[in-house]
Amino acid sequence: MAFEVRFEDSRTRARVGRLTTPHGAVETPVFMDVGTLGTVKALEPRDLEELGTQVVLGNTYHLLLRPGAEVIAAAGGLHRFMRWDGPILTDSGGFQVFSLARMRQITEEGCRFNSHIDGHEFFLGPKESMAMQRVLGSDIAMVFDECLPYPCARERAEKSVEQTLRWARRSKEEPHAEGQQVFGIVQGGIHDDLRRHCAEELVAIGFDGYAIGGVSVGEPEEFMYRAVEASVPFLPKDSPRYVMGLGVPHQMAECVARGVDMFDCVIPTRIARHGTAITRHGNVAIKAAKWTFDPGPVEEGCDCYCCRNFSRSYVRHLLACDEILGLRLLTIHNVRALNRFMEEMRSAIAGGTFSEWKEQIRKETTNNE
RNA sequence: GCGGGAGUAGAUCAAUUGGUUAGAUCAACAGAUUGUGAUUCUGUGGGUUGCGGGUUCGAGUCCCGUCUCCUGCC
Numbered sequence: 167m168a169f170e171v172r173f174e175d176s177r178t179r180a181r182v183g184r185l186t187t188p189h190g191a192v193e194t195p196v197f198m199d200v201g202t203l204g205t206v207k208a209l210e211p212r213d214l215e216e217l218g219t220q221v222v223l224g225n226t227y228h229l230l231l232r233p234g235a236e237v238i239a240a241a242g243g244l245h246r247f248m249r250w251d252g253p254i255l256t257d258s259g260g261f262q263v264f265s266l267a268r269m270r271q272i273t274e275e276g277c278r279f280n281s282h283i284d285g286h287e288f289f290l291g292p293k294e295s296m297a298m299q300r301v302l303g304s305d306i307a308m309v310f311d312e313c314l315p316y317p318c319a320r321e322r323a324e325k326s327v328e329q330t331l332r333w334a335r336r337s338k339e340e341p342h343a344e345g346q347q348v349f350g351i352v353q354g355g356i357h358d359d360l361r362r363h364c365a366e367e368l369v370a371i372g373f374d375g376y377a378i379g380g381v382s383v384g385e386p387e388e389f390m391y392r393a394v395e396a397s398v399p400f401l402p403k404d405s406p407r408y409v410m411g412l413g414v415p416h417q418m419a420e421c422v423a424r425g426v427d428m429f430d431c432v433i434p435t436r437i438a439r440h441g442t443a444i445t446r447h448g449n450v451a452i453k454a455a456k457w458t459f460d461p462g463p464v465e466e467g468c469d470c471y472c473c474r475n476f477s478r479s480y481v482r483h484l485l486a487c488d489e490i491l492g493l494r495l496l497t498i499h500n501v502r503a504l505n506r507f508m509e510e511m512r513s514a515i516a517g518g519t520f521s522e523w524k525e526q527i528r529k530e531t532t533n534n535e
Numbered sequence: 536g537c538g539g540g541a542g543u544a545g546a547u548c549a550a551u552u553g554g555u556u557a558g559a560u561c562a563a564c565a566g567a568u569u570g571u572g573a574u575u576c577u578g579u580g581g582g583u584u585g586c587g588g589g590u591u592c593g594a595g596u597c598c599c600g601u602c603u604c605c606u607g608c609c
Contacts, residue, residue: 198570200570200571201571202570202571203571207571207573207574208574223570225570225571228571228572255570257570258570259570260570261570261571262570262572265570265571265572282572283572308570311570313570351570377570379570380570381569382569382570383569384569390569408570409570410569410570411569411570412569412570413569414569417569429569430569430570431569431570431571432568432569432570432571432573433568433569435571436568436569436571436573436575437568438574439573439574439575440567440568440573440574440575440576441574442568451565454563454564455562455563455564485574486562488574490574492574493574
């Protein structure tokens with residue numbers, strides 16, 4: 167079995183596990199860094215290693231457009247192309263169908279797009295997506311799905327779930343790379359019965375892991391937790407569960423308490439580029455003038471390269487001047503901050519103190535500064 | 536000393552040859568960002584138009600005086 171549950175919390179559904187992939191083992195719960203175009207923006211693979219990043223995400227849609235399947239194939243796959251030897255998870259492009267909705271035309275076979283770069287028409291469906299992910303050679307491939315917006319009428323959600331299930335079956339049937347795992351994606355919006363139905367049907371098809379999609383798309387926080395609660399009980403206990411697109415610390419803690427093992431999000435790298443640091447006491451705008459003379463690190467007690475060596479004053483200065491190093495240093499910090507957060511979480515679960523830890527996190531991170 | 540030019544938001548500059556509530560950009564401040572079309576986006580505050588008079592229905596704009604800076608000449 168590729169996934170092994172090693173500790174289970176007695177009071178919640180939280181668990182510590184290990185996911186084995188062709189490029190190494192992954193300790194869960196895990197936060198995965200988004201590297202859409204074959205790079206975690208501003209970081210090098212050696213940075214990621216030092217920061218304790220376990221999995222990097224790649225994106226089928228974006229890599230298909232640029233540089234294209236031929237280039238990746240010629241390089242021998244995404245690992246070799248981007249020089250990351252750790253596990254890679256590739257998104258199917260399904261989310262782009264949703265986020266680039268204006269340009270779409272959906273058929274049973276998939277989705278017709280116009281490239282956002284040069285307008286060229288192209289097509290992405292379960293067949294094309296799996297073929298591309300096979301070329302990419304990711305350790306984990308995601309099925310091609312439709313991500314529903316919020317809010318969404320029930321009738322539309324029903325049809326969409328059936329479409330997602332048909333696409334999931336076809337995604338499973340397509341050939342995959344050697345050792346490549348395939349994860350199904352539970353959709354269903356905020357409708358509990360649709361979530362359950364979708365989960366059960368996916369389990370019947372049989373996947374290596376199961377994602378919960380269509381959350382953190384603008385719905386209230388409680389709806390997000392409810393979507394997780396409506397899905398997890400119908401997923402196998404011995405398979406990894408992955409909430410897609412989520413990376414706010416206390417939200418991840420809440421989802422882990424509901425049985426989730428994996429997360430990914432653009433938040434740490436994006437807000438770093440926008441001048442905001444993630445800390446144990448909430449987000450801090452390092453760009454703010456009040457740090458102009460501040461000699462302290464971005465976050466007190468952080469072990470990252472940025473915090474070990476540089477002052478808030480310096481990082482603020484770099485950001486104010488739009489220096490590349492500013493984006494890099496703050497990205498280093500934010501990635502490390504979330505990885506430390508997950509390390510703490512795993513220790514708390516293994517040590518039997520998860521509930522107390524989660525409560526403390528909720529208090530600390532909601533009080534901004 | 537004489538001549539010329541310039542003084543408008545924290546900074547750099549606008550304001551149709553006198554016409555509504557003096558704008559823009561940057562900075563400041565606040566907010567957003569959740570399977571990246573994001574070094575992005577949104578919003579807020581901020582002015583005794585150097586100062587003092589005058590002309591006019593009305594002055595950043597015209598006139599007088601004054602202060603400061605720049606520049607040229609003796």
